[in-house]
Amino acid sequence: VKDGACASTSDPQATVDRVANDPRLKMAEQFIRSDHDRMIREIIALTEIPAPPFMEGERARAFMAMLKEHGLTSVEIDSEGNAMGLRKGTGNGPLIAIAAHLDTVFPEGTKIKVKKEGTRLLAPGVGDDTRGLAVMLGIIRALDNAKIQTASDILFVGDVGEEGSGDLRGMKYLFEKGPYKNKIKMFISL
Numbered sequence: 001v002k003d004g005a006c007a008s009t010s011d012p013q014a015t016v017d018r019v020a021n022d023p024r025l026k027m028a029e030q031f032i033r034s035d036h037d038r039m040i041r042e043i044i045a046l047t048e049i050p051a052p053p054f055m056e057g058e059r060a061r062a063f064m065a066m067l068k069e070h071g072l073t074s075v076e077i078d079s080e081g082n083a084m085g086l087r088k089g090t091g092n093g094p095l096i097a098i099a100a101h102l103d104t105v106f107p108e109g110t111k112i113k114v115k116k117e118g119t120r121l122l123a124p125g126v127g128d129d130t131r132g133l134a135v136m137l138g139i140i141r142a143l144d145n146a147k148i149q150t151a152s153d154i155l156f157v158g159d160v161g162e163e164g165s166g167d168l169r170g171m172k173y174l175f176e177k178g179p180y181k182n183k184i185k186m187f188i189s190l
Contacts, residue, residue, distance in 0.1 A: 024146045024147065024148050025146070025148075027145065027146035028142040028143060028145065028146035028148060029142075031141065031142045031145040031146060032138055032139075032142050035138050035141055035142070038138075038141075039134045039135065039137070039138045040121070040134075042066065042133070042134040042137055043114075043121060043126060043130055043131055043133075043134040044114045044121065045062070046059060046062060046063065046130045046133055046134065047112060047114050047121075047123050047125055047126045047130045048112055048113065048114060048123070049062055050104075050108070050110065050112055051102050051103050051104050051125070052103065052104060052106060052107050052108045052110070053103050053104075053105070053107075053161065053163055053164055053165055053166045054103075054161070054165075054166065055108060056081055056102040056103045056160045056161075057081060059102045059103075059158075060077050060081055060082070060083040060102055060158060060160065061077070061083070063083045063102060063133055063158040064076070064077055064083040064084075064085070064158075066137055067083065067084070067085035067137075067140075067156060067158075068085070070085070070137065070140045070141065070144070071144070072085030072086055072087050072140070072156065073085065073086050073087075073088055074086040078173065078174070078178050078179065079173070079177075079178070080160060080161070080169060080170050080173035080174075080177075080178070081102075081160040081161075081170065082102075082157055082158065082159045082160055082170045082173065082174055082178070083102065083157070083158040084155055084156060084157040084158065085155075085156055086153055086154070086155050086156075087140060087143065087150070087153065087154045087156065088153050089149065089150040089151050089152045089153045089154065090149060090150070090151050091151075091153070092151040092152075093150065093151030093152030093153075094152055094185030094186055095152060095153050095154075095155060095180065095183050095184050095185055095186075096150075096152045096153070096154045096155065096184070096185070096186040096187070096188070097154075097155040097156075097157055097174070097180070097184045097186070097187045097188070098136060098139070098154060098155070098156055098157065098187075098188045098189075098190065099156075099157040099158070099159050099171070099174075099187070099188070099189050099190065100129045100131075100132025100133045100135070100136055100157075100158060100159070100189070100190040101129045101132070101158070101159050101160070101161075101162035101163070101170070102129075102133070102158045102159065102160055102170075103160055103161060103162055103163050103166055104124060104125030104128070104130075104163060105125070105128070105163040105164055106124040106125060110124050112124050112125065114126060129162070129190070132190035133158055135190055136156050136158075136190060139156075140156065152186075155180060155184065157170075157174065159171055159174065
């Protein structure tokens with residue numbers, strides 16, 4: 001967070017307290033709660049697009065379109081199939097990547113229709129990891145709504161090949177060959 005809210009200090013607890021009590025963080029938290037229904041709709045929409053290993057393209061294109069709607073820059077699908085976009089910071093911090101995977105462990109032909117049971121959503125891949133994709137979109141909206149300007153650029157990634165025979169191919173490409181090779185300094189997986 002800009003203005004020293006995340007600046008290192010000799011007292012780590014003081015830094016945590018300062019960030020936790022920042023009114024912009026409170027606003028972002030409140031926004032996340034109010035945005036719940038939209039995140040549920042996004043979970044359902046993305047879940048119902050089949051994405052078995054090595055066949056994540058349609059879901060990647062849908063996720064990429066959602067990233068574009070949120071005003072990110074450098075929105076693209078890389079050569080391996082990862083869908084990503086960059087939320088620009090002030091340029092005073094290390095590049096941070098936040099990722100959730102697009103693929104599911106379920107083979108081609110698996111019937112995927114989300115069923116609601118009370119507050120639960122049931123379908124192949126709904127929690128692993130389609131929910132993570134929707135949470136990323138919610139994070140972007142919360143940051144924007146609370147007008148939080150980060151020092152770091154944040155790369156939001158819907159990666160491919162996490163499950164089974166995918167052998168983490170999306171992450172391997174991102175860190176070893178892709179345009180962000182040797183640039184990502186912090187990484188969060190949802």
